[in-house]
Amino acid sequence: MRQLSLISRRVAAVAVGLALAGGAAACGPKDSGGAKASTDAKPAKGGTLYVLNNQAQEDFDPARLYTSGGGNVPSLVYRTLTTRTRANGAEGSKVAADLATNTGEPSKDATVWTYHLKDGLKYEDGSPITTADIKYGIERAFAAELSGGAPYLRDWLIGGAAYQGPYKDKNGLASVETPDARTIVFHLNKPEGEFPFLATQTSFAPVPKAKDTGTKYAEHPVSSGPYKVIKNENNGEHLVLERNPNWSEATDDQRKAYPDSIDVQSGLDQAVINQRLSTGTGKDAAAVTTDTNLGPAELAKVNGDKALASRVGTGHFGYTDYIAFNPKVKPFDNPKVRQAIAYAVNRTTVVNAVGGSSLADQATTYLPEQASFGYTPYDPFPAGKTGDPVKAKQVLAEAGYPNGITVSLTHDVTKADEQGPEVATAVQDALKAAGITVKLDGQEHKAFSEKIHNVSTEPGFFLTGWGADWPSGGPFLGPIFDGRQIVKDGSNFNNAQLDDPAVNKEIDEINKLTDLKAAAVRWGALDKKIGEQAVTVPLFHPVYKRLFGKDIKNVVISDWTGVLDISQVSVK
């Protein structure tokens, strides 16, 4: 289970953030905030918003969705105990109360978390929302037939590892208590200061037990949010949402819900989406995309057209693409060889390979540049903007290879992918100047993913990337560098197979903190400490550039998702 979850974790991160081939989208440190153009006009209620997407919103069940912060479309239907703050930039990377009155009351050591529900919360049918329904919703996420959600509940809740879900185990999960209809208490098996972030995921949405139809629930889920599902065709390929009259603005200070209805059409080609949004005729004037980035060639066109450029939302999702080493494979067991590669890398050509400086920021740190991750600038092996082959040669000679070396770089053969042949050839070209001959080992997408995530087949030198489930250092550093998260039989993400007791101990210590600011500082320091070991070479953080239609108003792009928030958009 854990391995499957881990695979979907990466897939989800990619889906939320990148939509693979064409793209990334979000809002960030350099140009935080949404687009300037349409924010001037006052947003108003009414109309229909169209969402044009590439990937379908599959398995639209709160137990099965794997989202960062409750997702974009799912969050219109499912309210959760907490949610992300719907605000531009860094403010948007904070947790806000949703169904609960606050973001959670921790016990002293952060192992017990208590929430109270707001007054007057109702489902789409007018019946009241209770904590028993939230507990039931969480229990459903443990059912094997509803797989797909994040692994955290299973890892963190007492008894979570053995629990089979409410269909097999009628007694329920004892570590989630509901002393009354308005109170819910979570008992964790270890301190987790970031529990409020977890409570934003859709598994924390209420599900009325009487209305649960098991695997069919995704077709007609009972809404707690501002919209209800009218149509769900072909497993999320086409969703039609309409206003839920029983949702009250008075109980929800995050969602604006301006349009009367929302039509989400998926399965569209990315070039078609961008073409339709840029032309913007008819219904497309009131359209947005949440998963399709502008491609490099489209960007060249947009930059030459001011009217079009004003309709581009820029954002940053916490994601890092990097070179990974397996120090068990020679010659990468030698830290000097890894350092030489770090010195030789030309981040300018690498960034150009994924679409240029508008679509990616050069990275020397593993943590993304948002403050919420604990970003601490460091550059232990300064390569400058275009690489330092002289220093690289010198370090390589110190490593015992004065006449150069030949190595093999494993990459994905998928074109225009962040781990694809364009990035690989850019790395190959940069390393040549340092006397490092790189042979390219291109693997088909699925084979590549299986190969690099299995410790027995993991190559020594390859391209990979990681995105966080929420904007904090924990879910970024833990799965990649925590020695106890090395998985022996597939789905391993600790590529360096780093098992450093000092690192493991520090991760445990930081998880105890409920003061997230203090935690962020320590995550940043830990990142720097790990970075000096040269077990990865950070390359770039993707930037999201996404078009929206002419009639779109109130564009809000947070540092959490990097994508315009559908709940804030108005079409009138």
Place this chain on the structure above:
Amino acid sequence: MTTQDLTAVEAGAAGNPAAPAPGARQVWRRLRAQRAAVAGTAVIALLVLVALAAPLLSAIEGQNTTAYHPELVDSASGGVPLGSFGGISGDHWLGVEPGTGRDMFSRLVHGAQISLAVALGATLVQILVGVGTGLAAGLGNRFVDNLLSRVTDVMITMPALVFAIALMAVVPDSFPRPLLLALIIGFVAWGSISKLVRAQVLSLKSLDYVAASRLAGSGTWRIARRELLPSLVAPVITYAALLIPANMVIESGLSFLGIGVKPPTPSWGQMLSSANTWYEADPAYVLLPAAMLFISVLAFTVLADGIRTALDPRAASRLRIGTGRKREEAAS
């Protein structure tokens, strides 16, 4: 190659197996008399020259196929080349590739190497396999003929591109890609040439001079070598000339789909594949490889047509080319 092509060839050069094979000099004269064929030949000669001299030409320009020039592209605008028509300059004669800034001239001339080598190699394989199986089917007993003919039918019916994709995927990465491409294209698309040869052999076999040779005690192998092969030269050459451009297109197709040669080796098909989103922002990037491919395929097709006319005495006389007595005297 499709069966339609086969029919066209059979209707032309293959139409009259009884005609004696024209001498090489006569063929050359008939070919020379066709302006289009001469132009095609000239273009092909230039192309071959460019391909052979690719490293030299790059050296004269002072560039190579793999060096990145990030300073020549506008990174903030998706990596579009700076300057007009794909960044043409004294240093980069045909501009640079978007994103990487790699030299287009170098990549195009080196791409010619891959295109030509793979197309010619594949054609050679097709001729060897096709003539071999065609002869064996035409001369063998009924069982051999049936077996080989059915295998040939299967090869013709099989969609070559799909079959090639499947084969490319199973061969280990360490195998040299251009050689692999030539072998795979060669071994999946020999069906029509085999059919052609078999049909020729069957009609030649019944002719008097073959019967005479058999009566004189010649064995099957000797008949094939001495009596049949010389008569097969004309149709096979005609057909091969048509196969070359077809193979070129298959190679580009495979490279376009990302399973041809591996990066950073340049190939026209691969360039077209990465260029297809750039048609608005950087038209030069699409037009250059497309033009190279178009011109090459056109030149080979025109030449093939010329060869067919030159080798077919009936077509040649109908066109009144290379048959004038005076010119023939002058030539001799």
